[in-house]
Amino acid sequence: MSQHAKSDPHTAGNASGPTNGSAAGAAAAGGGAPRPKPSAADIKRWRQYLADERAEAAVYRDLAQNRSGEERAILLALAEAEGRHEAHWLKLLGEHAGKPRHASLRSRLLGFLARHFGSVFVLALAQRAEGRSPYIREPSATPAMAADEQIHEEVVRGLATRGRNRLAGTFRAAVFGANDGLVSNLALVMGMAATGVGSGVVLLSGISGLLAGAFSMGAGEFVSVRSQRELLDATRPTQVTLVAAPQLDIEHNELLLVYLARGMSREAAEHRVAERMGLFTCDCDPSLSLHPELPETEDEHEAVGTAWGAALSSFCFFASGAIVPIIPFLFGMTGIGALIVAAVLVGIALLATGGTVGLLSGTSPLTRGLRQLAIGLGAAGVTYLLGMAFGAVIA
Structure with a gap:
């Protein structure tokens, strides 16, 4: 870790090579000619890189405080690597380093989350940040720095995978439960309203859909996860x-x-x-001793989750999602206005759940959120049209 570089920029610059007012203290690779004077745009861009490297190193150190053993060592090694990158930009900037700039909004958000939460969400965000490194296209960055960022993405992916495995079973049930509650009850409410029945009937239908769906989802997840774990246990070698x-x-x-x-x-x-x-x-040949029969000290099916955890998560999150479409009716709204408010509330919730899945999977939160929104509102819209058709037939 380049601690001296962080505490004394001038020392860091001098340690890497002589500095002067027109160059960053580095000689060009061929012939020893001085580096051309950096432009104002170069200085601005390098200072931003410097601020971001400092912020990212701080994120890894903050995450390391909540870890122990191997994970802590890995995170501190990542912070040290970011310190080397910081020293590179200090060397190029020389006397132009000036006062420390604010890191990008993304890096500051990562730092806040790392200090206050330190969860798998932070690692997922850090993975995306490493994957979007600009150093591949940055002529002032060394090839080693660009390669570092690519390797860092894989390191952080590995650390995040451990947390994803611990969350996978219960989180899957929670996300599916919430989305099912949002989409199914919005579709039910809109379909009932489209038939022309009163708002009281729509509200009762929504409450019935909430309770029936929550119990059904909870029971289904319990049976599903319990059966899956029993199947996996049946394949485990015995003694x-x-x-x-x-x-x-x-x-x-x-x-x-x-x-x-x-x-x-x-x-x-x-x-x-x-x-x-x-x-x-x-x-005599340790490579042949695979030890498949040693007892497991950890839950080898942790990615599946526990049956009760999945059932409770599914029940609670389905209910929390299913209550959103009936909120306007609970507050006395009626007619098309209540449906519009319900659709808007559900849309916001779908964007949030889709974005959360995107964060945890290391993909674009916006893309995942818009996908969830399109699926949910599309299903509700089709049900509304079917309700209108059934209402017309009954009438």
């Missing part, structure tokens, strides 16, 4: 080979078939059989 191996006939036994069926190569399977049969005690 039977440890118990039965000493009693097997050395010349004729099927222990080799057990390991072949588990996907081991024949060489590795024969090696394991010899171990289990007690033919030797020395593991």
Whole structure:
């Protein structure tokens, strides 16, 4: 980490090479000619890079405070790399470094979230930030700096994946529950209203849809996740080979078939059989000892989530989504005005849930939000038209 560069810009510049008023203290790669005097646009751009590098290094240090062990070491190493980039821009700027500039709004937002939350959302945002690095197109950045940013994206992706795995099962149920509640109840409310029934009937229909859907979603997620975990548990190898191996006939036994069926190569399977049969005690080739039967110390199905966690998340988030379309009717609104307000509220919620999915997946929040909005309002619009048609037939 270039701590001296952060505390004393002039020292950092001098450490990297001599500085002068017209150059950043660096010689051109060919022939030792001085670097041309930077333009005002260059200085402005470099100072922004400098501010962003400092902010990103601070983000990684703030995240490291809430981590321990390997994750902490990785985050501190990322901060150190950003410090090297900071030193590069200090060297180019020289006396033009001036007072520290404010980092970009994106970098400041990342810093705020890292200091106050330190969650997987911050890592997902940091992943996107690293992936949008301008250094590939920046002539003043070194090829090593551009390569660093590409590698940083993969490092942060790996760190974020750990958090995504812990969130995956319950988060999936929560997002699906909220979106189902928003879309299905908005469609129900608009379809009922289009038939021409009174606002009281529309409100009761919405409340019924909320309760029925929430219980249905919760029960469905419980059964789904529980069944999936039971299926995965059924495929986990047992310890039977440890118990039965000493009693097997050395010349004729099927222990080799057990390991072949588990996907081991024949060489590795024969090696394991010899171990289990007690033919030797020395593991002369550690690469053949895959240890598939060691008991797991962690939940190997954490990405699936727990059945109760998924059920409760699905129930609560479906209900929270389904209540949005009936809010105008709860406050006494009626007619087309209530439907417009309901559609606007649901649209805002769909943008929020879609954007959240985009953040966690490391993709564009706006694209994901607009996709959710189009799907939700499209379904509601089709249901409204069908309600009008059924209302006309009944009338």
